[in-house]
Amino acid sequence: MVHRANNRASRMLAEYKQIREQLQSHESILMLCPAGDGGSLSKWEAQFCGPENTPYADFTFTLSIEIPEMYPNEPPNCRFPPNHICHPNIKWSTGEVCLDLLKHETWSPMYNLLQVVEAIRTLLAEPGVDSPLDVDLAKLYSVDKQAYQGLVTYRLCSRTL
Amino acid sequence: MNMITNLVHYILDEHSTRTGLRSQLNEMFFSNSTSDNSALFQVLTQLIPEELQQEWLEWISDGEKRGVPEGFSDSLPRVATTHLSPDDTCAICCCVYLEDSYPLVVKLPNCNHKFDLQCITLWLSKSSTCPMCRNDVMSSKTKIDTSMVELEEDWGMYG
Numbered sequence: 001m002v003h004r005a006n007n008r009a010s011r012m013l014a015e016y017k018q019i020r021e022q023l024q025s026h027e028s029i030l031m032l033c034p035a036g037d038g039g040s041l042s043k044w045e046a047q048f049c050g051p052e053n054t055p056y057a058d059f060t061f062t063l064s065i066e067i068p069e070m071y072p073n074e075p076p077n078c079r080f081p082p083n084h085i086c087h088p089n090i091k092w093s094t095g096e097v098c099l100d101l102l103k104h105e106t107w108s109p110m111y112n113l114l115q116v117v118e119a120i121r122t123l124l125a126e127p128g129v130d131s132p133l134d135v136d137l138a139k140l141y142s143v144d145k146q147a148y149q150g151l152v153t154y155r156l157c158s159r160t161l
Numbered sequence: 162m163n164m165i166t167n168l169v170h171y172i173l174d175e176h177s178t179r180t181g182l183r184s185q186l187n188e189m190f191f192s193n194s195t196s197d198n199s200a201l202f203q204v205l206t207q208l209i210p211e212e213l214q215q216e217w218l219e220w221i222s223d224g225e226k227r228g229v230p231e232g233f234s235d236s237l238p239r240v241a242t243t244h245l246s247p248d249d250t251c252a253i254c255c256c257v258y259l260e261d262s263y264p265l266v267v268k269l270p271n272c273n274h275k276f277d278l279q280c281i282t283l284w285l286s287k288s289s290t291c292p293m294c295r296n297d298v299m300s301s302k303t304k305i306d307t308s309m310v311e312l313e314e315d316w317g318m319y320g
Binding site: 109110 | 255295
């Protein structure tokens with residue numbers, strides 16, 4: 001199974017170079033780089049600003065990305081720290097993210113880490129209320145946007161940094 | 162029906178083993194997998210060990226998640242190196258094809274998207290769509306000629 005590991009290694013190296021070149025053009029992504037020892041390129045960390053005109057706009061978010069053995073044939077595992085972000089498709093207590101793009105059925109090896117981070121950032125602005133992880137928040141979002149924004153802002157302000 | 166006759170002969174043969182019978186049953190099931198197997202399944206249910214039944218049921222329900230049949234990727238048309246430009250890259254591994262002195266590049270039916278044979282084989286073992294355009298690679302109904310694949314491998318030994 002040597003070729004599988006090679007596949008991931010060459011791909012991660014190519015992505016690493018590409019990210020270094022392209023990160024400047026993604027102003028909202030403050031950071032996207034290997035985490036931990038960094039040598040294996042199997043764990044990454046991203047930091048980005050919340051999208052404009054949303055209750056997330058004034059906050060910064062941290063995302064940890066784990067690259068599975070079968071990447072890019074399998075999607076990366078993305079999660080926020082616990083008690084970090086309040087959103088209909090993100091579990092507050094665990095930071096688990098529910099996004100179609102990151103599911104096995106919809107993932108394609110054409111997507112890369114930059115696109116994944118951008119997609120998660122877009123998710124903040126456009127919650128998918130049809131398949132929420134936080135049912136109550138999704139309901140609030142669809143019936144009372146103002147209350148939703150208030151609750152999100154309250155939760156985000158109360159998080160311990 | 163010929164297969165069933167064979168099976169009965171096999172069961173009646175005193176030299177038969179359980180493993181042999183199992184493989185015979187398996188062969189019947191899978192060689193017939195394009196047509197409706199439920200009738201065969203019903204007839205044989207009484208004879209089949211329960212865990213083997215379970216195995217088959219799982220195989221049936223897994224059907225949609227499966228990739229392309231074995232040998233499909235090897236039968237894809239190769240792209241000659243002369244048709245590759247210096248900056249053509251495999252979108253799965255992000256490597257430039259021509260950096261390899263003997264690149265094995267194939268193109269998918271209908272959409273003609275190019276990939277490293279090794280990369281696309283791995284992807285198609287789990288999925289049957291093109292990574293770039295999600296075109297179903299099986300929809301073209303091209304008959305897969307696996308005999309040619311084997312022939313080519315043989316040539317490789319001497320070439």
